[in-house]
Amino acid sequence: MTFAKGLFLGTAASLALAAHLSAAAAEDDTLKIGLLATFEGAFTVLGEDSKRGAELALQQHDGMAGGKKIEWVIGSSDASPDSAVRAVRKLVEQDGVQIVVGPLSGDEGLAVKDYAKTQPNVTFVNGTSAAQDTTLRDPAPNFFRFSTDGAQWMAGLGDYAYTEKGYRNVATVAEDYSFPYTQVFGFMAEFCKAGGHVVSKSWVPIGNKDYSSVIAAIPADVDAVYVALGGADGVNFLTQYQQAGGTAPLIGGSITADQTVLSSQGKQKEAVLGMPSAGPIADTWDDPRWKDFVAAYQAAFPDGFPSPSLFAHGYYVNTEAVLKALDEVNGDLSDGGAKFRDALSKLEFDTPTGMVKLDANRNAIADIFVTEVAEGEDGNLYNKVVEVKEGVNQTLGQPIEEFLKLGVVGRDNPDCP
Amino acid sequence: MSTLDPAAAAPARPWSIAGSPLTWAALALLLVYPFVASPFFIYQVGGYALVLGIIALSLMFLAGYGGMVSLSQMSAAGLAGYMVAILGSNSVGTGFDWPWWVVVPMAVLVGALFSTGTGLLAVRTAGIYTIMITLAIGMALFLLTQQNYAIFNGHSGFAGIAAPVVLGVDWHQPVPFYYLALFVAAACYAAVLYVARAPFGLALQAIRDNPRRMHALGFHVLAHRVAAYAFAGVIAGLGGVLLVWFNGRISPGTIGVDRMIDILVIAIVGGIRHPAGAFLGAIFFVILETFAIDIVGAERFNTMIGMLFLVVVVFSPDGLLGLWGKARRSLQRQELPNN
Numbered sequence: 234m235t236f237a238k239g240l241f242l243g244t245a246a247s248l249a250l251a252a253h254l255s256a257a258a259a260e261d262d263t264l265k266i267g268l269l270a271t272f273e274g275a276f277t278v279l280g281e282d283s284k285r286g287a288e289l290a291l292q293q294h295d296g297m298a299g300g301k302k303i304e305w306v307i308g309s310s311d312a313s314p315d316s317a318v319r320a321v322r323k324l325v326e327q328d329g330v331q332i333v334v335g336p337l338s339g340d341e342g343l344a345v346k347d348y349a350k351t352q353p354n355v356t357f358v359n360g361t362s363a364a365q366d367t368t369l370r371d372p373a374p375n376f377f378r379f380s381t382d383g384a385q386w387m388a389g390l391g392d393y394a395y396t397e398k399g400y401r402n403v404a405t406v407a408e409d410y411s412f413p414y415t416q417v418f419g420f421m422a423e424f425c426k427a428g429g430h431v432v433s434k435s436w437v438p439i440g441n442k443d444y445s446s447v448i449a450a451i452p453a454d455v456d457a458v459y460v461a462l463g464g465a466d467g468v469n470f471l472t473q474y475q476q477a478g479g480t481a482p483l484i485g486g487s488i489t490a491d492q493t494v495l496s497s498q499g500k501q502k503e504a505v506l507g508m509p510s511a512g513p514i515a516d517t518w519d520d521p522r523w524k525d526f527v528a529a530y531q532a533a534f535p536d537g538f539p540s541p542s543l544f545a546h547g548y549y550v551n552t553e554a555v556l557k558a559l560d561e562v563n564g565d566l567s568d569g570g571a572k573f574r575d576a577l578s579k580l581e582f583d584t585p586t587g588m589v590k591l592d593a594n595r596n597a598i599a600d601i602f603v604t605e606v607a608e609g610e611d612g613n614l615y616n617k618v619v620e621v622k623e624g625v626n627q628t629l630g631q632p633i634e635e636f637l638k639l640g641v642v643g644r645d646n647p648d649c650p
Numbered sequence: 651m652s653t654l655d656p657a658a659a660a661p662a663r664p665w666s667i668a669g670s671p672l673t674w675a676a677l678a679l680l681l682v683y684p685f686v687a688s689p690f691f692i693y694q695v696g697g698y699a700l701v702l703g704i705i706a707l708s709l710m711f712l713a714g715y716g717g718m719v720s721l722s723q724m725s726a727a728g729l730a731g732y733m734v735a736i737l738g739s740n741s742v743g744t745g746f747d748w749p750w751w752v753v754v755p756m757a758v759l760v761g762a763l764f765s766t767g768t769g770l771l772a773v774r775t776a777g778i779y780t781i782m783i784t785l786a787i788g789m790a791l792f793l794l795t796q797q798n799y800a801i802f803n804g805h806s807g808f809a810g811i812a813a814p815v816v817l818g819v820d821w822h823q824p825v826p827f828y829y830l831a832l833f834v835a836a837a838c839y840a841a842v843l844y845v846a847r848a849p850f851g852l853a854l855q856a857i858r859d860n861p862r863r864m865h866a867l868g869f870h871v872l873a874h875r876v877a878a879y880a881f882a883g884v885i886a887g888l889g890g891v892l893l894v895w896f897n898g899r900i901s902p903g904t905i906g907v908d909r910m911i912d913i914l915v916i917a918i919v920g921g922i923r924h925p926a927g928a929f930l931g932a933i934f935f936v937i938l939e940t941f942a943i944d945i946v947g948a949e950r951f952n953t954m955i956g957m958l959f960l961v962v963v964v965f966s967p968d969g970l971l972g973l974w975g976k977a978r979r980s981l982q983r984q985e986l987p988n989n
Contacts, residue, residue, distance in 0.1 A: 272948040274908075284948065307948045313903025314809070319694065323940055326690035340806055344899060347809060409797065410805035438797055439805075644799065 264301040264564055266555065267308055267324035269335025269345070270360060270548070274311030276337060279544045283337055283360055285534050286545030290552035292533060298556040299564025306330055312337070314344035321345055325355050331566045332356045332573075334552055337544060339364035339383070339411045349373040354569035356577070358555050361547030365415050365642050368596035369627055375570075377577050377595045379554040380547040381513050381625065383412050384419030384642070386487040388629055389603040389622040390511040391423025394484050398509065400456040402430050403484065406447055406470060407461035409436035411642070416461045416486045418642045422629050425649035431459075432650055441466060444473045451479070461486030467494050471501035485510030487543070490606055495614040502614065508606045513547070514586055515602035515618045516540045526585030550584045557582055587623065598626045676926075680832055684825050693824035693896075695936055700831035701896050703932035704838055704889035706916040707925055708765075708882040711842050714922040715851060716878045717858035719781050722768050722788040724913045726883050727890030728905030729791065730761030732802060734811060734894045741810025742803055750814040758887035764791075765883025766876060773875040788910045796902040807901025811894055822895065831892055835929065838885045842925045845881060854878050919962050921971025930970045934962075 268287055271280035284307075291303055306328045308320035317336045324330050333355065336345050342362025349357045350373045359367070359378035363386065368378050394400045403424065407413035413436075421431055432455060435447045447470075451458060458481050462470050467489050483504060490510045494501075515523075526549070530541040541549070558576040566573055581590040587600035600623050604616035628636035640646045684692045709723045738753045739745040748756075772783045795802040813821035813830070821830050845851045854874050857864045861871050894900045903909075912935065920931020938958060942951040966972035 270948075272943075273952055281949070307943055309943055309948055309951070311903070311908070313906070314807075314899055314901055315897045315904055318897065318899075319698075319940075322694055323690070326688075326694070327940075328944075340901065343806075344809065347898075438793075 262301055263304050264299070264332075264559070264566075265304050265306050265328065265330045267321070267328065267330040267333035267335070268305045268548075269308040269310065269317065269321055269324065269333055270337045271312045272307070272309035274313075276312045279542065280309070280337055282538055282542045283544040283548040285530065285537050286541060286547065286549035287334060287360075287552040289530055289533050289545070290549045290556060293529065294556045299559035299562060301559075301564040303556070303559075308333075308335070310336060310341060312341060314340045317341035318344050318348050321348055321357075325352055330355070331570055332358065332555055334358050334548065334555060335360040336362050338362055339367075339415070342367040346373045346376050349376045356555075356570045356574055358551045358577070359547075360551060361544050363415065364411055365418070365627070368594045370637075370641070372594045372596075374595075375574060377551075377554070377574075377591065379551045379580075379589055379591070379597045379599075381597050381599050381601065382627060383415030383487070384422065384629065385597075385599075385601060385625050385627060386512050387416055387419030387423070388511060388601040388625040389423075389620055390484065390509060391420050391425075391429070392427055393509055393511075393603050393620065394420075394457065394459075395424055395427040395429050398457070398482070398484075400429065400482075400484070402432050402452075402455050403457050403459050404433040404435070404451045404455045404481075405431055405459040405461070406435045406437065406444075406451070407459075407486065408439050408441075408463065408466060409644075410439065413461040413486065414642045414644060417459070418639075418647060419629065420459060420484070420486075421647045421649060422631075422636075422639065425647060430649055434644070436644055437462070437466070437470075439466065442469060444470050445477070448474055448477045448479060451481070455481050457482045457484050459484040459486070460489050463488040464491070467491075468497050468501070471497075471504055472499065475500045475504055483508045485606075487512035490604070490616055492539075495606065495616075505606050505614065506608060509603065509619070510606075510616070511601055511603045511622075512543060513599070513601060514541075514543045515604050515616055517615050518586075518602065518618050518621075520587075522583065522587075523585045546585065550586075550589060553582070553584065554580055554589075587621070592626055594627065596627045598624050601625045677836065684828055689824040692828045695933075695940060697824065697828045697831050697896060699929070699932040699936040700828070700835045701889055701892045702913070702916055702936065703929035704831075704835050704892065705886055706913050706920065706928035706932055707835075707838055707842060708885035708889065709913055709917045710920075710922050710925055710928040711845075711885065712878055712882045713917060714924070714927075715846055715854050715858065716875060717776075718772065718875065718878070719914070720765075720768065720772065720784040720879070720882070721781055721910045721914060722784040722791070723765065723882060723886045724910040725788040725791045725905055726761045726765040726768070726886040727893060728795075728900065728909075729764045730757040730887035730890030731894035731900045731904065732795065732808075733757035733760045734891055735808035735900050736801065738811065740808040742806075742808055744803065745808075750816070754891055757891050758884055761887025761890055762880055762883035765886055766880040769876040769879025769883075773872050773879070785907070785910070788905070789907060792902055792905055792907065795905065802902075805902060807899065807904070809899040811898055811900070813895035822898075827896065831896075834888050834892060838888060839925050839929070842885070846925075850874070850877065915959060919959050919969050921966075921969030923968055924971055927969055927971040930974075934970060 270283045308324045310317040310320045324333055337360045339362050342364050346367050357376045363383040365382045365384055405417050407417050432452055460483055485508050527540055558573055561576040562572045578591055589597050589599045592598055600621055602618055603620040605619050606614050607617040609615050705727045712718045712720050734753055734757045737746050737748050737756055739747045768787050772780050775783055819826050853869055857871050857874055865871050916931040916935045917928055921927030938955045942954050946954045
């Protein structure tokens with residue numbers, strides 16, 4: 234028993250010590266930056282890749298910015314908004330960081346934005362969270378997003394489906410939460426404007442296994458089915474759609490045509506061939522900036538993914554922005570970060586996926602890739618870049634008043650039957 | 651045979667523990683804590699531990715005195731929290747905007763009714779089957795909140811819920827919230843101690859130890875058990891109201907299966923023989939959850955948390971409280987060799 238007691242007391246003491254150390258003011262020549270991502274729960278693997286992206290950006294800056302050594306303070310959430318706020322509150326109020334990079338997922342982003350309003354002297358720079366209203370409606374003046382939102386990721390896809398593919402009537406199948414709503418919104422904003430109709434929308438719970446009722450609800454005469462399902466959900470739907478004799482061609486969301494679907498075997502391979510989708514990155518883009526990024530990622534993290542995910546990319550770009558702005562103000566945050574935020578909002582820089590700058594709401598204007606699933610010479614499927622939409626803004630090229638009139642993203646909005 | 655049980659052996663001095671110097675010392679410590687701690691430690695460590703402790707206390711009452719391990723106490727708390735969001739005001743704009751003095755009793759009532767309903771379903775089972783059925787009920791509520799948009803607003807849940815401003819005090823601020831949580835926690839703690847020594851509580855403990863004999867003596871076994879669920883539901887409901895005020899938001903993730911298990915872990919690691927265990931466990935849990943990541947980094951901190959919990963239960967099946975009991979006994983032995 235004394236061993237257990239000793240261990241417990243030892244732990245308590247070391248916890249107290251750690252708390253004390255982290256509470257101590259940072260030394261003058263180092264600067265602590267909070268890094269918030271999902272290191273627990275269902276998105277752990279994605280959180281780990283996002284950390285690689287942030288670390289790569291810092292590595293390429295030799296660990297320095299604005300003449301100071303940069304040190305990460307890690308915060309972890311399980312992708313629920315409560316845990317994200319608890320983690321970010323600890324980073325800010327306990328560890329005393331003045332800059333936070335993160336979070337990873339959409340609902341967390343909305344929660345962190347609300348928290349940001351209560352901490353006007355701390356600067357929050359997004360990770361990969363892609364909900365629209367993190368910056369579009371009621372934004373926080375100290376929340377910056379150098380990555381794009383889920384609707385922007387769809388830029389070009391609606392037009393491509395309408396004009397190049399000639400689809401007129403489309404049904405959608407997507408998971409039932411904010412990110413797929415935003416993706417469907419982005420697709421429909423363009424597709425409906427071009428003259429297309431979305432005749433039925435199906436929302437399925439995350440992790441759904443049986444799609445028979447969903448498939449039965451897809452009208453027989455649609456030209457295509459838009460599918461925004463991630464990972465295993467996507468594979469399950471595609472398999473069952475094939476088995477049910479579904480023949481309509483597919484259109485994919487940003488995370489539908491990922492490696493899980495592309496490398497799966499069987500008949501769905503034919504179904505996904507030629508499937509267009511769009512997103513903030515394209516694995517096989519042959520631009521040297523992207524190729525350099527992939528090579529650097531692979532060299533730095535031999536045990537990482539074969540190619541950086543959009544999470545690594547998002548954290549990389551946002552961290553890069555923080556480091557560049559810190560360089561500009563020589564690491565001076567003594568004015569509550571006002572100068573630093575000013576530098577951030579004026580920043581315009583080259584990323585692995587093209588030029589990025591911010592709009593008035595501090596949301597990124599960046600390039601989006603329209604891709605199509607093609608078969609490589611080795612027989613493996615990959616996403617071929619068919620179009621690069623340059624400088625996509627948050628309102629997808631529409632005037633902001635007109636765009637806001639489309640209403641808040643949700644299950645029933647937009648609507649064009 | 652019930653006299654052999656240490657928890658049931660105390661009725662000769664009903665308030666002996668409530669009046670012990672240790673209790674007063676702990677209370678004094680908790681009262682002065684905000685004067686020495688930073689706002690972060692007051693709110694996010696102190697306040698959060700008290701809230702989780704209250705919810706774990708409702709499980710402790712069921713498990714410790716009733717022998718019924720219910721995983722769905724977190725669900726009862728979460729449902730009460732949802733009621734605060736739905737009946738009060740939230741940023742989604744679907745709230746009824748009722749005043750807090752209507753919302754809070756309603757929320758606690760709904761939490762208690764949910765817990766009572768769970769009890770009605772679960773009391774005919776025992777042991778692992780109780781755990782399974784309450785887990786199923788908790789999962790059902792989780793999936794309902796995740797997929798129902800008309801009432802629970804689905805995956806996103808509700809945000810923008812704040813503790814009210816009453817008597818000129820903004821109860822959302824760290825120090826007022828801490829004292830509010832402390833007051834509720836102390837009241838629940840005292841209520842559990844009182845009930846445990848009241849005839850109802852004694853009958854409940856006797857039912858835990860030998861339901862057949864109690865039945866033969868003329869006690870309505872199931873009614874006592876359901877009543878225990880109802881009482882635990884009131885405590886869980888109070889905890890849920892505080893939890894939603896603490897977070898300022900609620901979503902299905904708040905009542906997911908891992909949160910349900912967290913409450914079980916808190917109760918077990920703290921020790922389910924005495925109400926103090928729930929709060930000890932909550933403090934231990936919150937400190938670990940908050941600071942483990944600083945010690946071992948992002949990849950392995952959950953492993954460390956799990957290992958520490960394992961160490962506690964391996965070396966002391968009665969949890970932290972058991973460690974304390976052992977320490978006290980060995981001290982007493984040294985001081986009083988004749989004991």
